[in-house]
Amino acid sequence: MAPRGRPRDTQVDERVLRIAAALIFERGYAGLSVDEVAEQAGVAKTTLYRRWPTKDHLAVAVVARLQADDEITDTGDIRTDLVDYLEKIAAGLNRMRAAGGNRGPSAGAVGELVGATARHEDIGRLGREQYARRNAIALALIERARLRGELRADLDAEALFDQLAGALYYRVMITGAPIDRSYAERLVSCALEGNMTCR
Amino acid sequence: MAPRGRPRDTQVDERVLRIAAALIFERGYAGLSVDEVAEQAGVAKTTLYRRWPTKDHLAVAVVARLQADDEITDTGDIRTDLVDYLEKIAAGLNRMRAAGGNRGPSAGAVGELVGATARHEDIGRLGREQYARRNAIALALIERARLRGELRADLDAEALFDQLAGALYYRVMITGAPIDRSYAERLVSCALEGNMTCR
């Protein structure tokens, strides 16, 4: 079970990720130079490319650490639970947006990350897995609320969550508008109460 | 009012955009080489960079032509109007997604475009202007429906449209799932009817 050849220097990963994170936050994605990371980490470029096959992969690894593990609180009130959950997603997005200088209403690193997702099949898979995890959590939350009668019996949970999460991403990436708790509350209200007059 | 020096060769723009479009659709964004475009168009690279300051700008110009001008139909039934409108947006997204090889459930060119939006302030502005136009159309549509009593008087039009459009983008970019008319119908139903039991 022990790996065959010379073992990797585990300190390298930690050091490189720290330095890369510092560079991204200081100068943005474009200002992140692989050569410079290697130099500052006191390591050869080849050593770096052995771990992360492209600069995109390295950046994704950096940003992935910013993502809090989406914990969930089930208070029994679906409205506050959804708002809480959206706020956690928003916090992750805002942290990512902070990287990259964030001059003006730019998407910052979030947009670059989406680009990386589009460029590399494996990164795309990672993103989709993360989405699936998050989706499963939200669906379970919604399902419990449905079972206890808080939500319609015939609701479309997938569409509901796509709308909530989608609006956050849309705002950050296309609109560039800020996302905070009050916006999350507006979204949840709009989604729960509907928009027809008939009520 | 006449420009001062030698006028630009207007045929160049057309020819370059055609060739670049062909290359993007054939090999994807990464397979688009500026040198190759210049060569195939029988034009110097400098001539190309005079018109589009970066490869991103060129690609955006190519994709922008794929966007149908969002025309709108106001049938008086907000549900079908919204579905129609979403379907038009979805068609544009699907056209963009078709570019870039589209191996697997990848976002294709859409993701790259978002990346370009994040990399260049001016492209971001363009995107935001387009969003604003689209948003204005949708808001007017919603407002008319509200005034004739189809929708709640106290609705949050911005949040509503963010949810609808956002879900489309979210699907294309993160999920990679297909978007068609039936999905648009699900979204509109979900948004209009709400998800609480109380109704």
Next chain:
DNA sequence: TCGTTTACGAAACCGGAGTTGCGTAATTGG
């Protein structure tokens, strides 16, 4: 006709991502 301005082409050049080849170091298995 002449000076000014802008467009074009050609070529050399720069910088950064990513690769390759080679010599050497560390570890395992026999």
Next chain:
DNA sequence: CCAATTACGCAACTCCGGTTTCGTAAACGA
């Protein structure tokens, strides 16, 4: 101890986006 295997550093290299320089061409106004 020895062979196989993997990691590492170093240096040169390719590829491509983007820039610079320079000579020439096409328009304008005086």
